[in-house]
Amino acid sequence: MAAESEQPEIPNEMSPEEARQYLIRFLGRQDLDEHEEIYDELATE
DSSP: OOOTTTTOOOOOOOOHHHHHHHHHHHHHHHHHHTHHHHHHHHOOO
16 A cells, blocks of 8 residues: 555656646556455456
8 A cells, every 4th residue: 555645756847737647647556556455346246
């Protein structure tokens, strides 16, 4: 499980839109990691 204080490194050369998409993907992966068991259960029902 990822720590609450864990923050992604965002490269300086990203545009605001690229940074937004990067953060959405980061948070999505973090959510999948933290709730993997729930998603596995949902996938088998």
